[in-house]
Amino acid sequence: MENIRDKTAIVGIGQTEFSRNCGRTELQMALEAILAAVEDAGLKVEDIDGMVNYTLDSAEQVEIVRALGIPNLSFFSKIPYGGGASCGTIAHAVAAVASGMANTVVCVRSIRDASGPVTYGDFEPNRVAGDTYMGMYHPYGLLTPVAWVAMFAQRYIHQYGVNDGQLGWVSLVNRENANRNPNAMFYDRPLSMEEYLASPINVAPLRRHDCCLSTDGAIAVIVTSAERAKHLKHRPAYISGAIQGMSTNGEVMTSYYRDDIAFLPEVEAYGNLLFKMAGVTPKDIDVAQFYDAFSPLVPMQLEALGFVGRGEGVAYCEGGHRIRPDGELPINTSGGLMSEGYLHGMNLITEGVRQIRGTSTTQIADAEHVLVTGGLGVPTSGLILRRR
Known part of the structure; x- marks a missing residue:
């Protein structure tokens, strides 16, 4: 597993603005982001000979190539x-x-989650019939990601005795970081604990400010060899580890039949391999970009990845001191998915690159190892970037 360590690097990043109504197609935004990433890297479009995107993308690869x-x-x-x-x-x-x-x-994601058509909750006969878990939950009103994750959160709160308001520190620290980031959707919107507690419940126990932002936007990231990266425009973000994780008895955000639904086994599994691959431990991570679609997922990842013991994640985040820029483990320095924008996690990768380059709006001094994580409650993934 160690043979890929630092053999490749991220050399170009590009994005559109993050908005609630982009006014153009996902294909157009994908093209804009790729062109920006190519320029950022000091490359030409003709240099691209590989492409990775999401099965959910409407911007098809053949259309981008054309x-x-x-x-x-x-x-x-x-x-x-x-x-x-x-x-x-x-x-x-x-x-x-x-x-x-x-x-x-080039890796690209283009999404109109705010202004595009609603896809969650569709009672498409082929989906309910083909996806056993959706057929089990949709007819009873369990339709959306916030509802699905609320089930895990409710169990976590019960199992570890979490008090009302304790989850809010993730939301507050994310917002503080976003307030320093002009590209964040909540750049000019501070958040207090009083405002957090007064916000409406979306699905118990998750409040409005426990949830990520519906966003329009696109991001592109360019990967090449470590040798070639030395000769391009910016400091390379060397890829020390990159891996995926899919565990037994999992579903897509509704894995309720495991022995313990207050834990993330696929994250634990990929984390063990990822740290081994990169030749580091959790103590070596200088800053983490945690996938924060919903606030309970951050303490749960802290536990699954070995930063703290089981049930200790909320206490670690409480008060915000340990996870702020001057704390033990700064997190989500651009504002994360809850306050910068929600592009299915790709903006966490670009922020990781900025930390390596030293160009973040919430820059962590001498950041050498950056952890980035993928979505939770689904087959997932992780990444460690390194400066050298």
């Missing part, structure tokens, strides 16, 4: 499972470059 005039793709793949795909796109790119199947791979 629109940009890419001569040929020798490698192309798609990753399923929404947010769980984010670091998985990088893992596929690493595999392609390290194996010689491609030299320069």
Whole structure:
């Protein structure tokens, strides 16, 4: 597993604005993000010979290739499972470059989650019949991600005696970081604990401010070899580890039949391999970009990845001191999915790159190892970036 360590690097990042109504197609935004990433890297469109995106993308790879005039793709793949795909796109790119199947791979996600058509809760006969778990839950009103995750959160709160308001510290720290980030959707919107507690319940126990933002936008990330990266525009973000995780008895956000639904076994499994691959331990991580679609998922990841013991994640976050920029483990320094924008986790990767480059709006001094995580409650993924 160690043979890919630091053999590849992220050399280009690009994005559109994050908004509630982009006014254009997902294909158009994907093209804009890729062109921005190519320029950022100091490359040309003709250099791209690999592409990875999501099965959920409406911006098809053949359309992107045609629109940009890419001569040929020798490698192309798609990753399923929404947010769980984010670091998985990088893992596929690493595999392609390290194996010689491609030299320069672009990973892209374009989404109109705010202004596009609603997809959750559709009672499509083929989906309910084909996906056993959806057929079990949809007819009874369990229709949306917030409802699905609320089940895990309710059990976690009961099992570990979490008090009302304790989960709010993740939301508050994310917002503080977003307030320093002009590209964040909540750049000019501070959040107090009083406002958090007064916000309406979406699905108990999750309040409005425990949830990520519906967002329109696109992000592209370019991966190439470590040798080539040395000669491009920016400090490379070397990829020390990139991996995916899928555990037994899992479903897509409704894995309620495991022995313990207050824990994330696929995160524990990929974390053990990821740290071994990168040759580091949790203590070596200088800053973490945790997938924060919902606030309970951050303490649960702290536990599954070995930063703290089981049931200790909420206490670790309480008060915000340990997870702020000057704390033991700064998190989500651009505002995360809850306060910067929700692009199925791709903006966590670009923020990880900025930390390595030293260009974040909440820069952690001398950040050498950056952890990025993928979506929870689904088959997932993780990434460790390194500065050298």
